[in-house]
Amino acid sequence: MDRSNALTFASDTSAGLPLHVIESSALEGFLEGQDAAAVTWIRASGFAGALSQSCLVPGPDGAPAMALVGYGDAGKRARGRFWLAAAAGALPAGTYRIASGLPAEAAEIESLGWLLSGYRFSRYRDQGRFGAELVAPDGVNAARVEALAAGEVLTRDLINTPASDMGPADLEAAARTLSEDFGAQISVLEGDALLEGNYPMIHAVGRAAGPGRAPRLIDMRWGDSGPALTLVGKGVCFDTGGLNIKPGASMGLMKKDMGGAATVLGLAQVIMARDLPVRLRVLIPAVENAIDGDAFRPGDILTARNGLTVEINNTDAEGRLVLADALALGAEETPDMMVSFATLTGAARVAVGPDLAPFYSDDPDVAGALSMAGDLAADPVWRMPFHDPYEAMIEPGIADLDNAPKGGFAGSITAALFLRRFAGTGSRYTHFDIYGWSPTDKPGRSKGGAGQGARALFSALPGLLGL
Structure with missing residues (x-):
């Protein structure tokens, strides 16, 4: 991954052009405190405090004296997020320091959005750099925000990398790099060793892939005290659909089918960087669902790690199969909480679109905490x-x-119910059916790979695990 893609606050905290965040209704009050030349300039520029507006105001010598960004009103802000980032994108290169107007309760999220606006995926082509640096606002934990941004960068980089450079072995390499960075332990079972270790469904889904792309189970551990948290991420590095081959239009984005694995690795990075007192385990079944004479077939019956038999009615419903073996392994240790992330079903996208991350939980405390944390x-x-x-x-x-019930109804729900059969009964289990992709450029969310649900879970963990 491109480690030069770090997103950080300005290092010189004493520098920075004053930046005023101005709601539409507060503009006139702000102008009352400015000199006549500044008022004339601001009015002539058409600045009205609307969302996404920005204005650079010169001083007597012609050099910039301050910058303004519009913050609209609460009703319009509710239609999106990262509005400070939306305005910052129009500012010229330089260092900026919040001088007034940004609500304290919004400072962390708005400054995170600013950092995320600097994300560029430049592995294959120089995409330039975002030149507007921000001094961490007063009251914001800069290290926490930078850790959140770094976790999102890792997730996006992994998803954006095409399968030619992000096969199962490459996903393993990314996990090994992460484990080295934070002193975690990692073990990997690959190829036929999966059968010896009793991971038959991971092996079945991935066995048809070409040389150097053998299926594997990545198992990373970090921390030796505190509650046990197990994260399971779907690592299907490319999904042809198998023998039930996808049409071309449906295959075009299948490099992102390892978005669950990318999300748990990004989240694991945040957890370790912030030194949360947990015993963290990350399980990633990494496979390529390919087509070959050895591919698993419709009508096959597979026996999972926990002994349940599964009839294969569609080889394109492979993600739940590899997750099943990994969840069964995780359940054997009965962690305090187990969470799976997967780009699992198109049904979830039909239900809630690309911007929301649907999740499943039987625990009302977990559900309430995640919903609240997601908003914040x-x-x-x-x-x-x-x-x-x-x-x-x-x-x-x-x-x-049945891995693919007929009828077409409730596809995301039946997939989640399938996974629950392997998660055991001793742990609080939550499943996220994410999209992992931003279809268009938005403030703080460039088109391409995107983390979903990870920040909500990270924010909820202290309360849920008693940290």
Whole structure:
């Protein structure tokens, strides 16, 4: 990954052009305190305090004396996020320091959005750099915000890298680099060793991939005290659909099918960088769902690690298969909390679109904490139901479970119910069915790979785990 892509606050905290954040209704009050020349300039520029507006105001010598950014009103701000970043994008290169107008409760998120505006994926082409630096606002924990930004950078870089350079071995290499950076332990089972270790579904999904792209299970551990937290991320580095091959239009974005793995690695980085007192475990089944004479077939029946049998009715429903073995392994240690992230179903996108991260939890305390944290962290999530009456839809009769129920109804819910069968009963289990991609450029969220749900979970962890 491109370690030069670090997003940090300005190092000289005494420098910076004064930056005033101005709501539409506060503009006239602000102008009353300015000299006549500044008022004339601001009015002539058309600055009205609207969202995304910015204005550079010269002093008597013609050099910039201050900058203004519009903050609209609360109703319009509710339609998006990272509005300070939206305005900052129009400012020229330089260092800026918040002088007035930014609500204290919004300072952390708005400054995070500013940092994320500097993200560029430049592995294959120089994308330039974002030149507007921000001094960390008063009252903001700069190290925490920088850690959140760094975790998001890792997630985005992993997702944005095409499968030619982000196969199972490359995903393993990224996990090893992360473990080295923070002194974590890591072990990997690869290829036929998965059968010997009793991970038959991970092996079945990934065995048809070409040379150097063998399936594997990545197991990383960090921390030796505190509550146990296990993160499981779907690492399908490319998904052709297998023998139930996807049409071309559906295959174009399948480099992002390892978005769950990218998300848990980014979240793990934040947890370790902030030294949370937890026993962290990260499990990533890394595979490529390819087409070959050895590919698993519709109609096959696989036996999972926990002994449940699964009838394969569609080889394009492979993510839940590899996650099942990993969840079964995680459940064997009964962690205090286990959370899976996966780009699992198109049904979730139909239900909530690309901006919301749907999650499933049977625990009302977990659900409430995540929903609240998602709002505060500008990482919107939405609770979906583990609807028990739909359990019958994932039971085909010939085997314990069906990986692709017919009928087309409740696809995200039935996938979540399938995963719950492998998560055990002794841990609080939560599943995120994420998209992992921003379809268009937005403030703080450039088009391309995107983390979802990780900041919400990180913000909720202290309360949920009693930290």
